[in-house]
Amino acid sequence: MKIATCNYSGSVGKTVAASHLFAPRMPGAEIIAVESTNESAADLGLPVEQMRGEHFGRLFRKLLMAESAIIDVGASNIEAFLAELVKYDEAHLEIDYYVLPVVGSGKAQRETIKSIQALAAIGVPAERVRVLFNRVDADVHEEFAAIFGYAHHAGGFIANPEAAIYDNEVYDLLANKRTTIKEILADPKNYRQLLREADRDDLQAIAHLSDMHALQSLARPVERQLDRAFAAIFL
Structure with missing residues (x-):
């Protein structure tokens, strides 16, 4: 096609x-x-x-x-x-x-x-x-x-x-991270856990991990849609 x-x-x-x-x-x-x-x-x-x-x-x-x-x-x-x-x-x-x-x-x-x-x-x-x-x-x-x-x-x-x-905010997040839903769904990392373990003073890392956790949470229902x-x- x-x-x-x-x-x-x-x-x-x-x-x-x-x-x-x-x-x-x-x-x-x-x-x-x-x-x-x-x-x-x-x-x-x-x-x-x-x-x-x-x-x-x-x-x-x-x-x-x-x-x-x-x-x-x-x-x-x-x-x-x-x-x-x-x-x-x-x-x-x-x-x-x-x-x-x-x-x-x-x-x-x-x-x-x-x-x-x-x-x-x-x-x-x-x-x-x-x-x-x-x-x-x-x-x-x-x-x-x-x-x-x-x-x-x-x-x-x-x-x-x-x-x-x-x-859906997922598309702006994907653009900011220069990635795709397919790649997010294939990513095995547990960003929720990594976020809990992150140094609270490392604001850049926390922002990145938060974005990635949001992407993982949003990706699957968006993929179905x-x-x-x-x-x-x-x-």
Whole structure:
């Protein structure tokens, strides 16, 4: 399976989706960051090939050979990415799914709709365009009314309310520690015990151990929620 996470809107969670949602559930997938300015999965320690949108020729050749790939298209590169995509006959069909993460702000939802329209304009079939609702507080339908309204009136994409990542401090902690949920779950250390044994005057060590214990406590329920979101995206 080959997935592209993309959106005209920045800071909507494309890298969170690539790093924490897709990469652990697509073993062996190559991660390619089409990015020039912002964070990518490489910042979390994952093996990532970096390129710019105008380098689509190189990307296209890699997609022809790849069985599994995650393409993280940064907002600053999506214009060039789409412009290059249409230069190659039916190149858009080399990508199985275009996943558009979106957060609840009005601007992000408007730019997500713009992204959906741009994909439709180059011929991407509606069933390949999937919205991922990110940083959900409580009610997906209420927080993303503009997206569901557009889906009802215009279509051109799939919006499953179960394809949602709920707001959680774990993602900021992971970014600060430059790690992933997969690595946290594989870490055998008992940070609760280490915290109890720590020198109370070593504030730096206490802060680190507290963060790691919080990550371990948060990781497993978040992992289960991400499992549900991953399954829902492709229903």
